[in-house]
């Protein structure tokens with residue numbers, strides 16, 4: 199059942215204690231509780247309010263930033279962003295970041311997963327091994343306006359019975375044809391019917407975790423159904439403060455205990471799992487919990503007076519995230535989604551329509567098309583830098599097309615706009631998560647370290663130029679008026695670089711802060727986890743969330759988390775075929 203206080207725990211005999219009821223944690227709760235004999239406890243710091251209408255409404259996603267459903271983290275002053283600090287959103291509610299994200303539904307490329315298998319030396323992480331899970335987890339749903347999705351995705355590539363409902367465009371916009379037609383008018387931007395085929399490259403229709411006009415979160419897809427089972431308890435408003443050693447076996451520490459509290463001054467409770475503790479607290483909090491529990495770099499832990507249980511120098515290191523720039527154009531039209539911000543009567547009508555039938559503009563995902571693109575093979579950057587992408591099916595940069603004005607640095611100026619996001623999706627910069635204090639209620643120090651490398655700056659610059667090339671296609675003639683604001687002013691390479699440093703934000707894909715490496719290998723750079731996601735040097739402790747990625751996929755990260763968590767559930771249950 200759903201519990202709001204530790205006093206309500208019905209038993210102290212849980213087989214699995216899952217830390218975090220977010221994207222991955224909800225998958226685990228559901229799959230592990232399929233075994234009626236297993237008792238599962240999920241401990242979640244945030245609230246149970248994942249059915250709140252603010253979360254359910256797809257077009258409301260921007261308003262969840264800095265809301266009660268967000269941890270409201272901020273980064274350090276990032277030197278590659280000319281010293282700016284960014285808000286760093288993470289979901290603080292059941293479903294975790296899947297409850298507040300922008301819903302892009304992207305599996306990643308064949309090469310992304312084959313690289314995971316390669317660096318871990320474990321074939322279970324190849325695209326082919328994971329493909330059954332991709333089908334198992336998803337459920338394709340039709341558009342809310344009933345239109346035929348032919349031409350928007352390849353339905354035959356998709357699952358139709360899984361828990362995660364997704365869709366292509368819920369209604370059509372006047373800009374859709376312009377984007378799609380431009381793909382046949384300029385070289386280098388081919389149409390791709392379905393970037394979830396394994397080959398991501400090209401421009402195509404956005405698929406989103408929106409079903410029947412509402413957001414699909416992991417809480418809705420996985421956790422809510424499991425709550426009907428007698429063997430699942432979910433305790434909300436409770437922070438796990440650390441994992442504790444309960445035993446030693448053959449000299450190896452057993453970490454099957456957790457401590458938790460409801461607020462900074464309140465009583466700390468503790469429980470031991472009979473089988474294992476699984477950290478699914480996300481790529482910001484999982485490394486913090488590990489360090490507070492004595493698993494981290496020996497010297498760093500000593501500075502904070504934390505006794506080292508496992509000297510694991512990679513904890514919190516290797517942070518990978520993707521920076522983005524929003525580039526706006528003014529348009530010769532009064533029919534863009536900007537109208538929702540300028541015409542309150544129209545906005546109220548759309549709200550009423552969504553409230554009554556979950557249709558209309560508010561059922562749309564934040565974008566209707568997206569593109570996955572590579573730098574040309576003969577780019578000058580490759581003279582001295584090896585291609586950091588996972589391979590030929592993986593992009594270096596992404597476009598996200600938006601019918602309206604989007605900026606993370608300037609206010610909406612009024613008027614009608616079109617925005618192309620440019621995103622570096624195969625970054626070589628590496629950031630980190632470090633401790634700020636030994637207080638578990640304190641946020642850790644977050645440094646995404648954007649644009650630390652020449653490759654990342656080169657790529658964003660070329661992506662912004664490529665956006666200009668794409669938008670010069672004939673299909674935009676008479677509709678696009680002009681570039682806008684700081685984008686327009688950025689002309690020379692140096693100006694474009696400064697424009698990127700001054701306006702970039704995060705796409706919120708923080709990953710890889712407790713990553714998998716080759717099983718058994720130790721020392722700096724060999725990873726925090728074995729390839730079965732157990733924490734190296736421990737017994738009884740696993741990490742299952744975006745921290746575990748060895749490389750960030752050239753994709754949005756929620757589906758890779760779903761895939762990882764589905765696979766992890768079978769590893770834990772010893773199930774070898776899907």
Ligand SMILES: Cc1cc2nc3c(=O)[nH]c(=O)nc-3n(C[C@H](O)[C@H](O)[C@H](O)COP(=O)(O)OP(=O)(O)OC[C@H]3O[C@@H](n4cnc5c(N)ncnc54)[C@H](O)[C@@H]3O)c2cc1C
Pocket residue numbers: 217218219220221222223241242243244287288289290291292293294295296298299300301302303304436437438439478479480481483484487705706707708742743744745754755756757759
């Ligand atoms: C604003 C935003 C937009 C995004 N847009 C997209 C998108 O469009 N498409 C996409 O694919 N991905 C997107 N992402 C990324 C994607 O949502 C995440 O990569 C993914 O959801 C991470 O899953 P996770 O399980 O690793 O962590 P989370 O889902 O964040 O789960 C972690 C959970 O652990 C809880 N927790 C943390 N610490 C503790 C503790 N000490 N004790 C108890 N509980 C704790 C948290 O409250 C949270 O519920 C976006 C993310 C954000 C924030």
